[in-house]
Amino acid sequence: MTPNIDRTVLNNGIVLLVTENPTADIVAAKIFLRSGSSYEKREQAGLTHLLSSVLTKGCYGLSSMEIAEQVESVGASLGVDASSDYFLLSVKTVTSDFAEILELAAKILRSPTFPETQIELERRITLQDIRSQKEHPFTVAFDQLRHTMYQDHPYAMSALGYENTVSKLTRDDLVNFHHTHFRPDNVVISIAGRITSEEAETLVNSIFGDWQNNSPELEVLNFNQITVEPRQVLTAQQTQQSIVMLGYFAPGVFSADYAALKLLATYLGNGLSSRLFVELREKRGLAYEVSAFYPTKLFPASFVVYMGTAPENTKIALEGLHTEVDLLWQSTLEVDALQAAKNKILGQYSLGKQTNGQIAQLYGWYETLGLGINFDQEFQKQISDVTVKDAIAAATQYLQQPYISLVGREEAICSAVNVRGKS
Missing domain, CATH: 3.30.830.10 (Metalloenzyme, LuxS/M16 peptidase-like)
Structure with missing residues (x-):
């Protein structure tokens, strides 16, 4: 309530x-x-x-x-x-x-x-x-x-x-x-x-009440269009694991696709029942850690999936992440899986409004971003209304051209960079 x-x-x-x-x-x-x-x-x-x-x-x-x-x-x-x-x-x-x-x-x-x-x-x-x-x-x-x-x-x-x-x-x-x-x-x-x-x-x-504005006019942020040019970037470190990360440009919070992408991030990488955890950690034993996140931003956001894996698994881990993201737009998302993601995100959302601090934070944040306090109800409705077709359309539009970031032992990460496209 x-x-x-x-x-x-x-x-x-x-x-x-x-x-x-x-x-x-x-x-x-x-x-x-x-x-x-x-x-x-x-x-x-x-x-x-x-x-x-x-x-x-x-x-x-x-x-x-x-x-x-x-x-x-x-x-x-x-x-x-x-x-x-x-x-x-x-x-x-x-x-x-x-x-x-x-x-x-x-x-x-x-x-x-x-x-x-x-x-x-x-x-x-x-x-x-x-x-x-x-x-x-x-x-x-x-x-x-x-x-x-x-x-x-x-x-x-x-x-x-x-x-x-x-x-x-x-x-x-x-x-x-x-x-x-x-x-x-x-x-x-x-x-x-x-x-x-x-x-x-x-x-x-x-x-x-006596605080008056004596400051110069605030600058209106107006940034140049970001050019999407997917690249692979590597940093060699003598680490015990490789970090494999894919990043996709995604829209900010005012986009009509925001709710669908929030659901896809939850489906892919939120918790022990998420797709990435089950497929890449539990079934294949590739991941020390694996997750996905899509932070709420005013301007273009990033949809990120990542994995920590053993150096010798770097190449197949990168391929595995690619495959799981690609499946979102290459195949039909199960209705039950989408509903489970809805239940999870809406449940976590409700639990995030238990304390006075959480309540003050949420509504103040919405107002500050320009969404208004009614976004509390709007967000929940948007999540509930997302269809399988909506989710696949969002994945098709935003999740096909990843940037790749690798950190780990030089031999391990260099052997992985040509898994997809040019390095």
């Missing part, structure tokens, strides 16, 4: 969503900004990640330690995250402390001080993370796949950034990004818990 959600637009442009849920004495708030790493310049890759790391390390009148003490003294939680399509500040606390913690969140959001010492500390941690990722074959395989597919599009860039870009970021860069993008008409506040719509609106108005 979908809870009742009230949507209000404040005078300064903030969109407020409130879901009253009195079953637990908890209130969660998700404060979204419609700006993520897609707004970074290429020479500033990693800017939003660094900003998210430093945002809670000091604000007007409060040090990093004082912020932490205020949050921990009431047993609340407060965190910041950044993605390609949005920026997020999350809070959760008992109802009686919500006003205090939301006011703190507003100070952090509106008047961060970005202390130089904290910037340098978080920069060092980020650089360590970037270096560490180079030791993980899956991350290397996915990074090189993303770079090859997206070319000059911002989705090509690593969320963490790169050593040569992160090392050059300055406090002024953080301040300028904050000044441009952190503005009330770019904010969605989604609240769920033991609070009425009237109480929430009064509280948010008292805390955020």
